[in-house]
Amino acid sequence: MPFFRKIICSLLLVLCATSGHAADPARIDALIGDAIGRNLIAGGVVLVGSRDRILFEKAYGRTSPLPDAPPMAVDTIFDIASLTKVAATTPSILKLAEEGRISLIDPVVKWFPEMAGHGKDSILVLHLLTHTSGLDDVQLYGESPIRSAIEGAATQKLKGEVGSRFRYADLNFILLAELVRRATGAPLDVYTLASFYRPLGMTDTCFNPKREGRFCATLIEGRILMGEVQDPLCRQLGGVAGHAGLFSTARDLGRLCRMMLGGGTLDGRRVLAGRTVDQMTAPYFSRGGGVVRGLGWDISSPFSSPRGNGFSRISFGHTGYSGTSIWIDPASDTFVILLTARLDYKNTHEFSKLRGDLSTVASQLFGVPPELGEMARFNDE
Template identity: 40%
Template sequence: MKPSAAGPFATWLFVGLGVLGLGEARAQDAPAATPTADAGGIGFDADRLHRLDAAVEAALAQAKLPGAVVLVGRGDRIGYVKAFGRRAVQPAEQPMTRDTIFDMASLTKPVATATSVMILIDEGKIRLSDRLIKFLPEFDNHGKGQITIEHLLRHRAGLMPDNAIGDYKDGPEEAWKKLAALSLDFRPGERFVYSDVGFEILGRLVEKVSGQTLDQFARERIYQPAGMTDAHFRPTAGDASKWPNVDRIAPTEPAEPGQPVLRGAVHDPRSRALGGVAGHAGLFATADDLSALARTLLNKGVAPSGKRILSPLAVRMMLDTGDTPPSQRRGLGWDVETDFSSPRGELFGPSSFGHTGFTGTSIWIDPETRAYVIILTSRLHPDNKAGSTTPLRRMVATLAAAAVTDLPAPAPKPAPPVLAARRAPILSVKCGIDVLASRDFAPLRGRRVGLITNHTGQAADGRSTIDVLFHAPEVKLVRLFSPEHGVRGALDVEKIANDVDEATKLPIVSLYEGKKRKPSTDDLADLDVLVYDIQDIGVRYYTYISTLGLVLEAAKSAGKKVVVLDRPNPIGGLGVGGPVRDDDQESFIAYHSIPIRHGMTVGELAKLYNTERKIEADLEVVPCEGWTRDATYDRTGLRWVNPSPNMRSLTEALLYPGVGWLEATNLATGRGTDTPFERVGAPWIKPAEWAKALNDASIPGSRFVPIEFVPSERQYKGERCGGVQILVVDWSTFDPIKLGLGLASTLRKGYKDQWKPDRLQPMLADHATYQAILDGKTAGRIEGLWVQELADFAEVRDRYLIYPE
């Protein structure tokens, strides 16, 4: 099936009632209408419903569809049902009848597969949160070990829409091996992509857990108790006497040119290659079969026969969109509409649900009004040259809405926010130096201390950590050590010289001079303990955390203790992303195998380094008080101090994981302007074109404004650059890693000859990611490369986390 077969319900309704005029067009020949219930007695205006006749016939003629069955119901009664046109045109013409059996195509997903999964959930055999590999361990590769049952049901598993049809040429078992070996396009749970592959896997899951084939399970647990008498996979297989009138099945088109049209064999080639039974396609049924299912769902899982198929909770779960983003709302197998208004009334209002199928089938159900519409066509018959069924669906839904007589007044729709509001509470955070002071400097009393710090090492009262420790009782501060940018954080040069602190007259040993990056044995000889207090920004290539690791190594060699005074991660302790450093890529900007955005504090990283690198130094971390992992720096109540000369705001720190690594290329990234990392450009970039490409890429939480700027330092100093200003418009959805990939992919596509990514490798520290960028892979496919390594890192990271979410 094609992904477009499950479009949103917005395609059902026309924007106005002007479609009613189509009823004046010439109608096709059709059999008489099947007798219907008293529409006026179930909340429909019968006269208005009967206006469907001419309108549907005209829509069929306009789209060149051979015929259709239309059924409109409400509650336990059918208000309208009629067969139009022809069931078959080739090899002989046959009239459409109410009991025509259609290839349901993607309606298989919610009707057969998702319902079967929910039955197994009802029975406690599986849970939505269960990982797929618990039941199908062969899928534990390429990051698929993180896929849950819920991911699959909501089309959020990171799987491609369809795999190659060539994967099925050697039979079902070989096809399943190839399915199990597929790579992900992106991380599970990250976004909605309609995927037949995902529902093929769910069908396999049902078989593994239930011990029955999918068609057997669905027949015994859904169709028979619901009274869906004509619902079958492979309707013409087995005992032919059970199908004395195969002619009731609507044909589709030839599987190959020159062959007869398919009749009773599923149209979807992948399902057909799997023997006609698959989780994404293969079901055949009638309008009355779907009506029985609609009534079952409206009656909270109880079928018209009185038999319970699903629990009320399972039905609610199927229709609950969970935490899916507003633009990607999805139930469990169903397309759920949660923000929609029709031109008249709300027949299909908030939380209505349904699905469509590639062959021309569709159903939509509204729990609020208990109304539903079923439209079945075989739009591919005889030669796949008919038009779209969308106008027909819009037509029927509009007329059905106009026929409802007792609708409640619709609730007013709230105006959508322009920007996401940030209403999280401000915390009262105490950093490690203040916690240490409140404990009377216990770990340092009577000790000779060396302090690794810079201007960010400050107490709550604004005093530097240097001054606090220099005047602390029974603490002997002997020596200072400076990282990149110096003790005062004002230097943006390649080498920091040794110096003397003006206020205390203490010697300052540079850890960023020439090739020197860590204290020597002589530097530590007269010390008892090393104290580290520097504000990090949460990014792997920000070198303060490399200095931290090297200090631990030096302390272990010299037999000295290390005390880390912790500080919050300013861009939050939840977000983790980007490639994890390859083992052969260690450097001063990639000290350990962590991702670009690590989501840890320096205290947590110190614990991780000390154990995972087997340093085993005598380490004590003095934690912050009052900080939670979800809090960015604006919620800490702490004063912002620029961690380095060009890191001038929290916004710039948030952008740095995505913009910083691009500095290795021939781009100006805002250094030498008043907004470093908030603007990116080069003399060869056309600002309007690049801004449009980036905005069209829909990078979450961001917007791009075309600009020109002249940097006063570094790349393109004194030259006019075209580029973009990066705006973070929604902090709740913004991901700097996605931003970086968006910048890179649009540059690679639009400026392949001008943009030079040759020196990216040291910053990315990941061979596969670097090659994927050179190859022009999409951002989603690049992120898919990291799924397993990020999952592995998360398991390690969890052992060293100090703070709650």
């Protein structure tokens, strides 16, 4: 359909040329500057990109609330918190499924026989990935925190019928990381380094980084942490967990996003099959349209503020408690990464608004309009 492709390309050129928002990244500066001025964050890094390149990259403010804190840099390393779920655990599980080493419809008790006989036989790996297992978070204790997590999963009463309700719980991904270890013999940090971070050139991405380095601070109970994971459950698990614990930079995460937009390939290196990426980001759970989840990835839910008002209905992403977020839109071939030195953990509404406003502006500045992006995708099929 070369004729229709020419029409679409012409429309895109006209639209980009006539957009009143074009080439005005000062709007991003204003958003982040306002957040710093209101003490929502001490600083941050914004990166916007497409499948082929970085479109915008800038550091703002400082790495901590201390007056003598170093300025933020584009290569500052962040504790990315729950982005661990989609930057480490989800791709690991999907790669193992792709290779036939596990199945997404495996009963969880196949991999955790300790949970058998406790009414958890209907929970599948798929339910852990979509937070529809009915499991709730538990306290960890003792010399083997992972054993206490499994015991807590086995003995608790399920919060509703399995597969019927979205209930976000870190325990789901704590179990998934242990599943990776049981299926491969390698802990999550070792497996992800070999399978993803080295092949993708994500040189600053790891668990338990060396403490000296160019870190952004996180806050916990009045303490400033630099290079130490903020999440208390992850600390109990030794710094390597499926729900939190990963450290990374905006540029490294940009390479992950480019791989996702590239259907599992980046710079000629394939780490996932295209069908696996499609499977990961397809809507697997939808409760009347109110909550739509992919495998690990969020599509539309109470956590979807980084979607903003400009990205398409097939876009997906995730957030992290430390002040991080990713949102990826295949229709417009755009992704937005926000990593911050978060100061205000109570004003969640304003922080969600910052994430959404950033994506809205980024989609206006750099994104192909979603309607035309979807037309182009249809034309290619």
